[in-house]
Amino acid sequence: MVVNLTEKQNQTQNSRSSLELLYNVSREIAAALDLRTVLYRVLSLSMQSVGAINGSIIVLDEHGQAVESTIITGDQVHDHTTRQLRVTLERGLAGWVIRNRQPALVENTNQDKRWLSRSDVTGSPSAAKSAVSIPILARENLVGVITLVHPQPAFFDQDHLELVQAIADQAGVAIVNARLYAESQHQARVMAALAESSAAITASLKLDDVLLHILEQISQALRVEVVSLALIDAHTRDLVFRASTGRKGPNEVGMRLAMDQGIEGWVAREGVGVVVPQAKKDERYSPDIDHKLGFNTRAIACAPIRFHDEVIGVLEALNPFEGVFDTDALPVLTRIGNLAGTAIRNAELFERVEAVHQRYHELFQDSIDSILITDWEGKIIDANRQAETITGLNSEAVRRRSVQHFQVVDQDVVGEKFEKLMAGATLSYETNLMMEGGREVPVQVYVRKVQTEGTWHLQWTLRDITERKNLDNLRNDLISMVYHDIRSPLANIVSSLDVLEAMLPAGVDPSQRSLLNIAIRSTERIQRLTNSLLDMRRLEAGQPVANLQAVTPLSLANDAIEVVSPIVNNKNQVITLSVPQSLPKVWVDEDMIRRVLTNLLENAVKYTPPGSRISLGAQIEGEQMLVWVQDTGPGIPASEHERIFDKFTRLHGRSGTRGLGLGLTFCRLAVEAHGGRIWVESAQGSGACFKFTLPIADASQTLTEAQLVKEHGKDGPEAGPDGSFFNNMRR
Numbered sequence: 001m002v003v004n005l006t007e008k009q010n011q012t013q014n015s016r017s018s019l020e021l022l023y024n025v026s027r028e029i030a031a032a033l034d035l036r037t038v039l040y041r042v043l044s045l046s047m048q049s050v051g052a053i054n055g056s057i058i059v060l061d062e063h064g065q066a067v068e069s070t071i072i073t074g075d076q077v078h079d080h081t082t083r084q085l086r087v088t089l090e091r092g093l094a095g096w097v098i099r100n101r102q103p104a105l106v107e108n109t110n111q112d113k114r115w116l117s118r119s120d121v122t123g124s125p126s127a128a129k130s131a132v133s134i135p136i137l138a139r140e141n142l143v144g145v146i147t148l149v150h151p152q153p154a155f156f157d158q159d160h161l162e163l164v165q166a167i168a169d170q171a172g173v174a175i176v177n178a179r180l181y182a183e184s185q186h187q188a189r190v191m192a193a194l195a196e197s198s199a200a201i202t203a204s205l206k207l208d209d210v211l212l213h214i215l216e217q218i219s220q221a222l223r224v225e226v227v228s229l230a231l232i233d234a235h236t237r238d239l240v241f242r243a244s245t246g247r248k249g250p251n252e253v254g255m256r257l258a259m260d261q262g263i264e265g266w267v268a269r270e271g272v273g274v275v276v277p278q279a280k281k282d283e284r285y286s287p288d289i290d291h292k293l294g295f296n297t298r299a300i301a302c303a304p305i306r307f308h309d310e311v312i313g314v315l316e317a318l319n320p321f322e323g324v325f326d327t328d329a330l331p332v333l334t335r336i337g338n339l340a341g342t343a344i345r346n347a348e349l350f351e352r353v354e355a356v357h358q359r360y361h362e363l364f365q366d367s368i369d370s371i372l373i374t375d376w377e378g379k380i381i382d383a384n385r386q387a388e389t390i391t392g393l394n395s396e397a398v399r400r401r402s403v404q405h406f407q408v409v410d411q412d413v414v415g416e417k418f419e420k421l422m423a424g425a426t427l428s429y430e431t432n433l434m435m436e437g438g439r440e441v442p443v444q445v446y447v448r449k450v451q452t453e454g455t456w457h458l459q460w461t462l463r464d465i466t467e468r469k470n471l472d473n474l475r476n477d478l479i480s481m482v483y484h485d486i487r488s489p490l491a492n493i494v495s496s497l498d499v500l501e502a503m504l505p506a507g508v509d510p511s512q513r514s515l516l517n518i519a520i521r522s523t524e525r526i527q528r529l530t531n532s533l534l535d536m537r538r539l540e541a542g543q544p545v546a547n548l549q550a551v552t553p554l555s556l557a558n559d560a561i562e563v564v565s566p567i568v569n570n571k572n573q574v575i576t577l578s579v580p581q582s583l584p585k586v587w588v589d590e591d592m593i594r595r596v597l598t599n600l601l602e603n604a605v606k607y608t609p610p611g612s613r614i615s616l617g618a619q620i621e622g623e624q625m626l627v628w629v630q631d632t633g634p635g636i637p638a639s640e641h642e643r644i645f646d647k648f649t650r651l652h653g654r655s656g657t658r659g660l661g662l663g664l665t666f667c668r669l670a671v672e673a674h675g676g677r678i679w680v681e682s683a684q685g686s687g688a689c690f691k692f693t694l695p696i697a698d699a700s701q702t703l704t705e706a707q708l709v710k711e712h713g714k715d716g717p718e719a720g721p722d723g724s725f726f727n728n729m730r731r
Contacts, residue, residue, distance in 0.1 A: 035059065035178040039070040040077060042171040043146065047072060049167065050132070050160045052148035057136075058085055058094060059144045059175055067179075092116035094145045097133045101142060105161045106131040107154040130155040134164050138172035143179070146171070207347040211243040214315070214340045219245060221332050222301070222325070224317040228252060230264060231305070231313035231344070239268055239314065246318075251293050262286035263302050264314050271311045273303035273334045275325050301325050303333040307341035315340065370433070370443075370462040373452065376418060378402040378409070381457065390464070392436045403460055407431045407445065414447060418458060421449050433462055442469045472647070480537070486530060494523050521566065528595050532666045535592060539669040545592065550585040550697035553618045553625060560597035561616065564605055571610040575601075578617035586625050587697040592670050599663045600629040600690050607633030607688075624676065624693040631689075636682040644680065667692070 043057045059068040069085050071078040089095045093114045097104050109115040110128040117126060130153050136144040146168055150156060211229055218227045226246035230239040237259055244252040259265045263276060263284045276282045279297045290297050298319050305313040315337050317329065364371060370387035374380050383398040391398060391406065403409065410429035414420050421427060426448040432440040446461040497520050504513065539545075557579045561568075568575060586593075597616070604614045608631045615630045636644065643649050645668040671678040671692045682688035 033178055033181040035068055035175070035182045036070065038171075038174050038178040039068065040072075042167065042174070043070055043072055046146060046164055046167050047148060049163055050148060050150075050156065052132075052150050054149040055147065056085060056088075056094070057144060057146045058089065059179065060098070060142060062141075064098070064142070088116055093131060093133045094147050097135050097145050097147075098142065101135050101137075103134045103161055103165055104132070105156060105158070106133075107156070109149075109153075127151065128153045132156045132161050132164055134161070134168045136168045136172050136175060138176045141176075143172055143175050207344070207351055208243075210340075210343050210347045214336065214343070215243055215245045218315060218317055218333065218336060221336070222317045222329050223321045224301075225319040225321070226295070226317070228316050228318070229305070229313065229340075230257065230268075230316075232259075232268060232311070239264055242313075252289065255289060255292070257286070257289065261288070263300055264316055267302045267304055267314050268311055271304050271306075273301075273330050273337070275299075275301045275330050277324060299323075299325060301329045301333050303330065303337040305337045305341045305344065307345045312341055312344065367461075369464070372398075372403055372406075372460040372462070373450070374403050374458045374460065376456075376458065378404055378418075378458075382452075387462070390433065390435065390441070390462075403458075406435075407433055407443070407462070410445075418447075421447060421458060424449060430465070433464075442466055486526070490523065490526055490530065494527065497523060524563075528598065531591070532595055532599075532662070536662065536666050536669055539673050545589050545670075545673045547589045547591070548587055549590060551588055551590045551593070552581075552585050553583050553627065554579045554581055556586075556590070556594055556597055557616055557618070559594050560601050563598050564601045567602075567605050568614075571605065571608075573605060573608060573610065574613045576613060576615040578615060580619075583618060583620065583625065585697040586694040588674055588694055589670075593674070593694065596667045596670050596692070597627070597629070599667055603663065603690075604629050604631035604633070604688075607631055609633070620696070621693065623696065625696055626691060626693055628689055628691040630687065632687045635684045635686045636680060636688050637684045638682075641680050641682070645678070 039057050039059065043055050046052070047055045054071075054073050056071045057069060058066050061067045066086060066089060071085075085094070089098065093104055093106065093112070093116070096114045104114065106112045106115060107130055108128050109117075109131055110126075115131065129149050129151050131147060131149045133145060133147040135142055136146060146164065148156070148164060214229060215227045218224075224246075226244065228241055228244040230241045232238070233240050233256075236256075239257040239259065241252045241255045241257075257265055259269050263274065263279070263282065263286075265286075266284045267274060276285070277299050279285045279300045280287075285297075289295070296319075300316055300318050302314055302316040304311045305315060315333055317325075317333060320326075320329070365384050367384055367386060370390050371384045372380050372387055373382040379402050380399050383395055388395055388398060408431050410431060413427050413429040426446055428444060428446050430442065430444055433443045434440055442465050443462040444465050446463070448459055449456050450459045451457075497516065501516060501520070504516065557577055561575055561577065564575075601614070601616065608614055612632045614632070616628070617630075618625060618627045620626070645664050647662060647665045649664075667690075668678050671694070675695050676693035678690065678692035680688055680690050
């Protein structure tokens with residue numbers, strides 16, 4: 001009875017001791033949040049509780065991979081032992097416990113196949129020992145394993161196993177909390193590093209400064225010997241090292257690496273970051289740069305630099321001071337790479353904008369034309385050197401004036417308050433530049449809106465056209481002289497030719513008749529030219545068209561075709577006439593419009609290849625008559641469609657420049673004087689179609705359709721064999 005009481009007292013005492021132990025263990029564990037501290041306390045308290053000499057504890061992540069561990073051998077604590085315990089996890093007792101999720105009690109390690117001897121334990125590795133290994137669970141999740149060893153076989157029993165199991169149950173939650181705390185600290189460190197990096201990287205828009213800031217931030221965050229940055233050359237697709245710190249430094253800058261070389265090339269090609277703890281053992285490692293620089297790369301962390309999902313380069317960190325890269329290394333490097341991509345592209349864009357701005361400034365200052373920049377009220381805010389030179393004022397004096405001070409602004413062109421410039425078009429007009437002292441210089445003004453420093457202004461380019469004006473005056477004087485000096489003898493020649501034609505007998509030699517006809521046609525052409533020159537002078541002076549009368553379009557067309565028929569026959573060309581006889585008459589100066597058609601036909605014949613087709617047509621369009629001449633020549637570039645109607649404008653073709661460049665100018669003046677307009681529709685290489693409009697004569701001045709049928713029959717005059725009003729003519 002006494003014995004039983006004593007046993008009960010001992011059992012009660014043992015239970016009380018166990019509870020006190022578990023309480024102390026729980027309190028000790030809960031007092032720490034650092035994972036390594038928690039592991040040390042759990043392991044050391046477990047060893048003290050059961051009298052173990054050696055012990056290890058391994059923490060697993062959610063994928064069952066070892067992330068942290070601690071080993072105690074005797075009085076010595078070993079941290080960063082995860083690598084050396086991996087073999088134990090694969091083939092040892094701890095691995096068996098993890099795979100089976102149940103504890104293990106080993107009385108003699110030499111007799112248990114699950115035991116794997118290690119050289120880091122106290123005592124002889126091959127000596128028999130006893131061991132206990134317990135899975136650490138938290139809410140049914142496996143978070144680790146604890147293993148305790150004693151050098152005496154059969155030292156541990158079932159009570160020890162249960163006690164260690166109880167401690168492991170207490171440790172599970174503490175380890176999970178410590179892991180979460182460690183992860184939160186890790187994220188905080190990463191975010192802090194990224195925040196500092198972002199602020200530093202974006203502090204400048206100069207590319208060299210941006211690259212330097214990127215490298216500085218990586219060096220501070222990862223504590224490594226060398227940090228390098230390489231960008232992908234857009235043309236060669238090579239990696240070009242743009243910046244480097246540490247021992248490689250400036251010697252590495254400018255070196256190239258192909259995309260299929262090295263770990264850096266692999267990262268750029270695949271767009272994936274990587275940490276290589278032993279670089280030389282990696283098959284992707286290329287020793288070329290190390291050999292050139294005399295450097296020894298041991299470990300490397302490399303991440304892509306991205307901009308809008310495009311890899312534009314790589315960042316690499318070499319040889320951490322602590323020997324191995326921290327788990328933060330790749331996330332920090334990757335995220336800095338993402339920040340760097342935007343910063344680098346912004347810096348490159350800024351440099352391009354700066355270069356363009358500098359180039360614009362150089363062109364602005366060095367332009368041979370005077371250039372003024374004004375606000376939308378016309379106040380001058382900038383002027384180039386040429387503007388200062390031609391006005392005789394310094395830049396400050398020029399800026400105190402408005403653009404209206406130096407020229408009469410053509411409000412019909414630009415608008416009363418420059419509103420016509422809002423759409424972005426470049427407008428032009430001629431005026432005189434008024435300078436100090438009353439002197440005036442003729443200028444061609446080109447004005448458009450431009451953006452400078454984020455604000456829209458007006459740019460006025462004043463081109464000195466004094467030489468052009470002098471040349472135009474010289475040409476006009478020459479034309480006037482030629483006209484007045486030729487007119488009188490030409491009239492005598494025409495009269496003489498008429499007399500000769502009348503004197504020739506009926507049976508004269510045909511060759512003599514042919515020579516006389518050539519002379520007559522040539523004088524007629526000279527007459528048309530001189531008359532056109534006279535008409536141009538009158539029309540430019542604003543005189544109205546005289547001799548207006550109702551004329552049928554078909555008669556005008558036939559007369560013009562008759563004039564050009566000799567050269568048409570010589571070139572074996574075909575003129576297709578599409579002028580219906582039923583068209584109403586037009587109210588025109590017959591001789592003037594006949595010369596317009598003749599000029600257009602002569603141009604068409606000149607530029608149309610031999611044996612090709614030319615068409616002349618007319619139709620009613622609205623309240624006007626539309627007339628056209630279509631050729632199959634080389635065509636006219638769109639940029640020349642307006643300019644060809646200006647005086648003295650000549651296009652340079654393969655046959656060279658011929659004529660004075662006045663024919664189309666006369667056509668424009670003559671058509672516009674009749675209230676119509678003239679234009680060309682053409683593309684280079686596809687022929688040209690000249691079109692113009694004329695006013696239709698009043699009904700009271702023309703024959704009605706019924707009168708036409710009465711006088712000329714059902715089909716009208718000169719109808720084709722099918723009754724249509726089209727003449728296909730081969731002349």
